[in-house]
Amino acid sequence: MGRTLYEKIFDKHLVSSSDDTHLIYIDRHLIHEVTSPQAFEGLKINNRQLWRKESIVAVPDHNVPTISRDEGIKDPVSKIQVDALNENCQTHNLLQFKMSDERQGIVHVIGPEQGLTLPGMTIVCGDSHTSTHGAFGALAIGIGTSEVEHVMATQCLIQKKLKTFKIQVSGKLYPFITAKDLALFIIGKIGTAGGTGHAIEFCGNAVESLTMEGRMTLCNMAIEAGARAGLVAVDQTTIDYLKNKPFTPKEEMWSLAVKEWQTLKSDSDASFDKTININASEIEPQVTWGTSPEMVTGITQAVPKLSDIHSSKQPDFQRALKYMGLVENTPLSNIRVDKVFIGSCTNSRIEDLREAAKFIKGKKVNSSIKLAMVVPGSGIVKKQAESEGLDKIFMESGFEWREPGCSMCLAMNADRLEDGERCASTSNRNFEGRQGKGGRTHLVSPAMAAAAAVHGHFVDIREVN
Amino acid sequence: MDKFVTLKSIAIPLDRSNIDTDAIIPKQFLKSIKRSGFGPNLFDEWRYLDHGEPGMDNSSRPLNYEFVLNKPEFRNASILLVRENFGCGSSREHAPWALLDFGIKVILAVSFADIFYNNCFKNGILPITLSKSHIDELFKVSSNQKLEIEVDLPDQRINFLVNKFFEFEIDEFKKNSLINGLDEISLTLEKTQEIKNFEKSYYDLYQWLK
Secondary structure: OOOOHHHHHHHHOEEEEEOOEEEEEOOEEEEOOOOOHHHHHHHHHOOOOOOOHHHEEEOOOOOOOOOOOOOOOOOHHHHHHHHHHHHHHHHHOOEEOOOOOOOOEOHHHHHHHOOOOOOOOEEEEOOHHHHHHHHHOOEEEEOOHHHHHHHHHHOEEEEOOOEEEEEEEEOOOOOOOOHHHHHHHHHHHHOOOOOOOEEEEEEOHHHHOOOHHHHHHHHHHHHHHOOOEEEOOOOHHHHHHHOOOOOOOOHHHHHHHHHHHOOOOOOOOOOOOEEEEEEHHHOOOEEEOOOOOOOEEEOOOEOOOHHHOOHHHHHHHHHHHHHHOOOOOOEHHHOEOOEEEEOOOOOOOHHHHHHHHHHHOOOOOOOOOOEEEEOOOEHHHHHHHHHOOHHHHHHHHOOEEOOOOOHHHOOOOOOOOOOOOEEEEOOOOOOOOOOOOOOEEEEOOHHHHHHHHHHOEOOOHHHHO | OOOOOEEEEEEEEOOOOOOEHHHHOOHHHHHOOOOOOOHHHOOHHHHEOOOOOOOOOHHHOOEOOOOHHHOHHHOOOOEEEOOOOEOEOOOOOHHHHHHHHHOOOEEEEOOEOHHHHHHHHOOOOEEEEOOHHHHHHHHHHHHHOOOEEEEEOOOOEEEEOOOEEEEOOOOHHHHHHHHHOOOHHHHHHOOHHHHHHHHHHHHHHOHHHO
């Protein structure tokens, strides 16, 4: 009987088992300023050492300002957290990409970009979107702070085996339909708890055709489907992306590694606990209309009618519409927005910026838009974009061009929505208050966000391009 | 970690599904570098009428009296009753820290998000999964009267009303850790030699990871 990709990675990291509780070894531990200070404190109180310092890579991202950094962090509370990370990294001599470092950025952007994320690895981070790294055929899971401390002290994680869920996406995505649309479409189908207890493996022609950036977007959103991990098998696209990244193995080690990585796919006779098939050609540009990523539909559609919603879900539906300031049956293309945010660990990579810039070139942000901003995922993405002239395209159209960080995805820094403001956002969560108290978030792809900025409301990118 | 064996309390009925960790503890409160003190900001955006920021005097903020946690009978309750997919979203352990700091020790739900579910056990909170019909029944009872529940972890059951009870499933390892208040890091460190042996053969095989 063959094994799934998840099982292969799990098995090779298995240290010990007792009944169905397993201890698995962790290769890479990414940390940031929000979920690590209490873990370092716990180690100190209990007089425990870090097991393997070289597995840890630190970066401040959640709290960092996206405007000029010359004056440092103005918010004193945010500053304490970033300072605490600096201090902990210094004390323990850990690799950190500080705010002033060109390589600083969102933790899930810099891992792959630096070649710190490698196929077959077990990767953890105190952040739910760690699932992103599964795009490389790695088992990457988000953990809480107690588990961060556990991994720091033992290099291991206590795990139950996850169930396996195969999402087969056949056919071809039409032009202008992106990995973001695919991810939102899948969540709309299976729901935000559809993947709970599972590791999802995305496969099929449409997934194989995605670039690494697209695969990262897809795996990033696996957590929004409830899954602990998302995975894509290793292929030539994966290997080509990793070659010559700063921290990837070099020379003979590279050849050895590639040989091993090429085995990182599910066997043809592997069995999954659950399988669904998606037809890529059914997918149109997606826009969320509610307060959960599963409240989503295609741009040519309208907000659902109450009568179309199952009775058990009607209270949530009504609460969501009230919060969003929408009425049932409103065509999505009638929804006007106040702000536009292009960024986050879901959609801030170079390809995302290229897609948005391609649309925005020569056009102007609509005068009804209060703020349109682009926040690159990392200093390296920013530099690359600037070398291609994308910054100029954005700025000439009326977008602000910012410094890298998590920014308005979760609004821990100064970038946020005011009460009642509506945002076209390329991030991953449209929860109540996520982008600021009373703020209304609509999740879309980068090109759809750019198009909303130009038109002042959502439009079908296929029609206006 | 405190041991958890049995607990008796009124249940707070919070009739919503998909309550995410942003709702449980909004992001501005994640800037603390401590594990405690999050209780006054639990469900901040639902509990208060103004916008909360760290450092505010919460006792002088305007309360939303419509919100169930603000009803006097629930101020000291330790059991939270919710619907599906509780704790979805961000992995922030500040969510269970805030619940615990408020006094919540048990959560009854149809389902939980995975990371949140795990985080609860690390903090001595017992998340109990019950069937939809059982949760429906508890909401029904609580709509007419104060619902007092006795949670018995060793017997894996909750008792309520007169002679009514529901049994629940829980993983043995997690149950044992809660009942004995075990520190998982100490447990794992008992396997230090096994981990070292593993590393030796692992890095022989995967040399590029050394």
